[in-house]
Amino acid sequence: xxxxxxxxxxxxxxxxxxxxxxxxxxxxxxxxxxxxxxxxxxxxxxxxxxxxxxxxxxxxxxxxxxxxxxxxxxxxxxxxxxxxxxxxxxxxxxxxxxxxxxxxxxxxxxxxxxxxxxxxxxxxxxxxxxxxxxxxxxxxxxxxx
Amino acid sequence: xxxxxxxxxxxxxxxxxxxxxxxxxxxxxxxxxxxxxxxxxxxxxxxxxxxxxxxxxxxxxxxxxxxxxxxxxxxxxxxxxxxxxxxxxxxxxxxxxxxxxxxxxxxxxxxxxxxxxxxxxxxxxxxx
Numbered sequence: 001x002x003x004x005x006x007x008x009x010x011x012x013x014x015x016x017x018x019x020x021x022x023x024x025x026x027x028x029x030x031x032x033x034x035x036x037x038x039x040x041x042x043x044x045x046x047x048x049x050x051x052x053x054x055x056x057x058x059x060x061x062x063x064x065x066x067x068x069x070x071x072x073x074x075x076x077x078x079x080x081x082x083x084x085x086x087x088x089x090x091x092x093x094x095x096x097x098x099x100x101x102x103x104x105x106x107x108x109x110x111x112x113x114x115x116x117x118x119x120x121x122x123x124x125x126x127x128x129x130x131x132x133x134x135x136x137x138x139x140x141x142x143x144x145x
Numbered sequence: 146x147x148x149x150x151x152x153x154x155x156x157x158x159x160x161x162x163x164x165x166x167x168x169x170x171x172x173x174x175x176x177x178x179x180x181x182x183x184x185x186x187x188x189x190x191x192x193x194x195x196x197x198x199x200x201x202x203x204x205x206x207x208x209x210x211x212x213x214x215x216x217x218x219x220x221x222x223x224x225x226x227x228x229x230x231x232x233x234x235x236x237x238x239x240x241x242x243x244x245x246x247x248x249x250x251x252x253x254x255x256x257x258x259x260x261x262x263x264x265x266x267x268x269x270x271x272x273x
Contacts, residue, residue, distance in 0.1 A: 082183050086214070088213065088214050
């Protein structure tokens with residue numbers, strides 16, 4: 001078997017990283033609240049969520065960002081590191097939504113051995129695609145060869 | 146929202162990268178490996194964020210607040226068990242089209258004073 005290791009040299013502008021699909025469960029949102037310390041009732045209490053204009057509780061934006069970071073670190077393994085990640089939260093994620101995290105290389109710096117990626121998270125709901133995270137940007141850095 | 150609070154620095158807090166907390170965080174985001182996920186930084190940030198968002202001097206209406214933007218810069222991976230200093234300040238407060246924009250910068254520093262993570266969070270207080 002040839003060795004399948006991610007190398008900086010194999011990247012090119014337009015390179016698409018493997019996407020990561022996850023279903024967001026109610027129980028998972030509760031675990032995330034306890035793990036992160038973000039106990040905002042918007043993510044736990046349906047009555048509160050309705051009172052502020054949502055049909056039910058929504059997932060923490062940071063949980064969606066965490067899933068996006070997982071997509072990146074899964075891809076990188078221990079051969080490169082996530083150096084920066086910037087996102088805007090643009091649409092809510094509801095209980096039982098399937099979210100898909102994806103990314104594409106935007107530019108490369110061979111001297112610094114870093115790559116800048118466009119990253120985003122989408123969700124398909126009733127035939128339309130929404131973007132809980134769109135126009136995100138990640139910077140990843142590779143160790144010396 | 147009280148715009149005069151721009152620049153306010155909040156007291157340092159200590160946050161420990163506890164194995165049990167990391168395990169719970171990994172379960173929440175579906176990380177299978179025995180690592181500290183980079184976004185565990187959020188847990189350190191939340192050692193202080195509720196104090197800022199709930200600061201009576203700031204006068205934020207919590208029911209109208211949404212998290213709009215988040216950015217992390219990692220200088221190195223977390224080390225299991227390490228104690229970090231969490232230092233937050235209000236970097237900016239802006240009013241635009243009836244909405245308030247609050248940006249909080251948080252530094253996570255190791256005992257040597259070296260920066261481990263820089264976090265920037267922007268909250269929007271929607272117009273009433």
